[in-house]
Amino acid sequence: MASVKTIARQKIDVIAIRKDFPILSRTVHGKPLIYFDNGATTQKPLQVIDCIVKYYSEQNANIHRGVHTLSQEATVLYENARATVQGHIHAADASEIIFTRGTTESINMVAAAFRDTLREGDEIIVSEMEHHSNILPWQALCEERKAVLKVVSVSDAGELMMEEYKKLLSPKTRLVAVTHVSNTMGTINPVKEIIALAHGNKVPVLVDGAQAIPHMNVNVQDLDADFYCFSGHKVYASTGIGVLYGKQKWLREMPNYQVGGGTIKTVTFAKTEYAESPLRFEAGTPHIEGALGLAAALEYINAIGLENIAAYEQELLAYAEKKLSAIAGLRVIGTAREKASVLSFVIESIHPYDIGVILDQLGIAVRTGHHCTQPLMERFNCVGTVRASFAFYNTKEEIDELCKGIERAVKMLKG
Amino acid sequence: MSIADTEKEIIEEFSLFDDWMGKYEHIIEQGKSLPLIAEKYKTDDRLIKGCQSKVWLHSEVKNGRIVYTADSDAIITKGLVALVIRVLSGHTPDEIVNAKMEFISEIGLKEHLSPTRANGLVNMIKQMKLDALALKSKSV
Numbered sequence: 001m002a003s004v005k006t007i008a009r010q011k012i013d014v015i016a017i018r019k020d021f022p023i024l025s026r027t028v029h030g031k032p033l034i035y036f037d038n039g040a041t042t043q044k045p046l047q048v049i050d051c052i053v054k055y056y057s058e059q060n061a062n063i064h065r066g067v068h069t070l071s072q073e074a075t076v077l078y079e080n081a082r083a084t085v086q087g088h089i090h091a092a093d094a095s096e097i098i099f100t101r102g103t104t105e106s107i108n109m110v111a112a113a114f115r116d117t118l119r120e121g122d123e124i125i126v127s128e129m130e131h132h133s134n135i136l137p138w139q140a141l142c143e144e145r146k147a148v149l150k151v152v153s154v155s156d157a158g159e160l161m162m163e164e165y166k167k168l169l170s171p172k173t174r175l176v177a178v179t180h181v182s183n184t185m186g187t188i189n190p191v192k193e194i195i196a197l198a199h200g201n202k203v204p205v206l207v208d209g210a211q212a213i214p215h216m217n218v219n220v221q222d223l224d225a226d227f228y229c230f231s232g233h234k235v236y237a238s239t240g241i242g243v244l245y246g247k248q249k250w251l252r253e254m255p256n257y258q259v260g261g262g263t264i265k266t267v268t269f270a271k272t273e274y275a276e277s278p279l280r281f282e283a284g285t286p287h288i289e290g291a292l293g294l295a296a297a298l299e300y301i302n303a304i305g306l307e308n309i310a311a312y313e314q315e316l317l318a319y320a321e322k323k324l325s326a327i328a329g330l331r332v333i334g335t336a337r338e339k340a341s342v343l344s345f346v347i348e349s350i351h352p353y354d355i356g357v358i359l360d361q362l363g364i365a366v367r368t369g370h371h372c373t374q375p376l377m378e379r380f381n382c383v384g385t386v387r388a389s390f391a392f393y394n395t396k397e398e399i400d401e402l403c404k405g406i407e408r409a410v411k412m413l414k415g
Numbered sequence: 416m417s418i419a420d421t422e423k424e425i426i427e428e429f430s431l432f433d434d435w436m437g438k439y440e441h442i443i444e445q446g447k448s449l450p451l452i453a454e455k456y457k458t459d460d461r462l463i464k465g466c467q468s469k470v471w472l473h474s475e476v477k478n479g480r481i482v483y484t485a486d487s488d489a490i491i492t493k494g495l496v497a498l499v500i501r502v503l504s505g506h507t508p509d510e511i512v513n514a515k516m517e518f519i520s521e522i523g524l525k526e527h528l529s530p531t532r533a534n535g536l537v538n539m540i541k542q543m544k545l546d547a548l549a550l551k552s553k554s555v
Binding site for chain 2: 029350351352353354357358361368369383384412413
């Protein structure tokens with residue numbers, strides 16, 4: 001196992017890092033796995049796997065319930081995990097960190113909270129590059145409340161049309177929901193500016209951070225985000241755990257989402273007095289080992305250093321863009337100036353699905369299809385793309401294999 | 416040729432290839448002899464649901480037997496459709512409904528039957544069987 005302390009000093013030691021991820025040594029169709037589907041989910045380091053195994057081997061108990069030692073220990077671990085998340089995204093207070101099932105649930109919680117205040121004719125702004133998870137909750141809410149969903153367009157390069165956004169902000173706007181990083185194109189949106197503009201109109205902003213959190217340092221206070229959502233599994237932790245960050249002033253006002261065990265101070269059949277955030281929003285026994293694993297994952301990437309990770313991933317992206325652009329007929333979808341390590345492309349007269357099937361035979365995992373961003377695919381007039389999304393355990397040699405694989409696929413499919 | 420005989424023939428054909436490339440090239444080749452659906456039938460109601468690529472299927476009765484035509488915008492999918500049609504087309508509704516379609520696993524394409532593959536091969540076979548059932552009354 002790589003010593004994370006050593007790595008922090010010497011930037012990215014990819015050979016050592018790869019040893020932390022057991023799955024990277026397996027084969028697919030008899031070939032070494034090349035995993036380029038990190039945008040869908042990331043692989044897990046031993047530090048996370050061991051943390052979860054240790055929890056069930058040595059620490060398992062229900063939290064916030066028992067006076068016995070195990071329960072108290074588990075409660076401390078869970079609350080420490082919350083503090084780790086708080087520190088990681090620079091939230092002002094641990095009570096602003098709510099553990100959820102993932103980004104989708106986090107967004108749905110906020111949409112539910114805005115339900116009763118939304119009136120006919122009110123407007124919610126999203127963008128054309130949103131993942132369906134940051135469209136559907138707002139679309140459903142607008143339909144129900146006869147409100148209007150306004151959409152900020154995307155330029156040919158895959159950047160948000162900021163001038164259009166400014167025009168869409170109006171006294172009718174009740175909320176802006178925007179992604180920090182596009183899952184399909186990798187575009188890094190100027191969320192700080194987006195938030196400042198919204199706040200100038202007294203409009204709160206929810207940021208979908210699912211694709212940002214693995215790639216960059218996120219400071220919710222500096223961004224001044226009202227809500228920030230992300231999923232554990234996209235940042236090297238397990239599935240089923242996610243985070244909703246909300247400013248205290250919003251969380252105090254938010255109605256309950258689900259109620260049940262753990263959310264209360266006192267219960268009688270006449271009246272129930274609820275606990276404060278975050279417990280009020282975490283009904284039932286939470287995903288304890290998921291939270292612990294998330295903290296372990298964040299500690300792991302922090303030990304490597306987010307700047308080191310970002311610098312190395314940018315190097316991979318630049319290398320891949322250069323190599324892939326040499327392939328005849330290949331068009332990159334998303335050429336924003338600021339991009340995370342996501343590379344989406346189409347190849348003239350070849351269906352993305354066909355390329356995905358051939359690459360899979362070569363042991364290369366990419367994502368093909370619409371990436372849950374059908375409006376964006378329509379914008380770029382394509383049925384889907386092939387998406388390679390890179391993590392810090394990927395290598396340039398793997399990108400070479402991807403290029404060879406694409407060339408081979410093109411030859412087979414056009415021949 | 417019976418359904419079982421065609422399946423056997425396909426299994427023998429594929430046994431000639433010892434690597435995946437040959438196999439996939441043969442699938443792609445199969446797509447070229449797919450009985451193409453008439454352009455007028457390429458409508459949304461003839462799209463097979465659940466495919467990442469588009470697959471249009473048209474079924475009709477000729478002399479008591481079901482005849483299928485199809486097309487796809489992805490060429491591997493087109494080849495897979497061609498194989499299935501080669502096996503099922505020209506048979507009676509009862510024969511089609513009872514076909515086991517074991518050749519798909521036999522030729523090492525079992526992965527295409529998994530739901531995550533989303534190429535809709537499973538849905539396609541299901542639709543062909545449903546069409547055969549629906550057309551049964553017209554075939555007698």
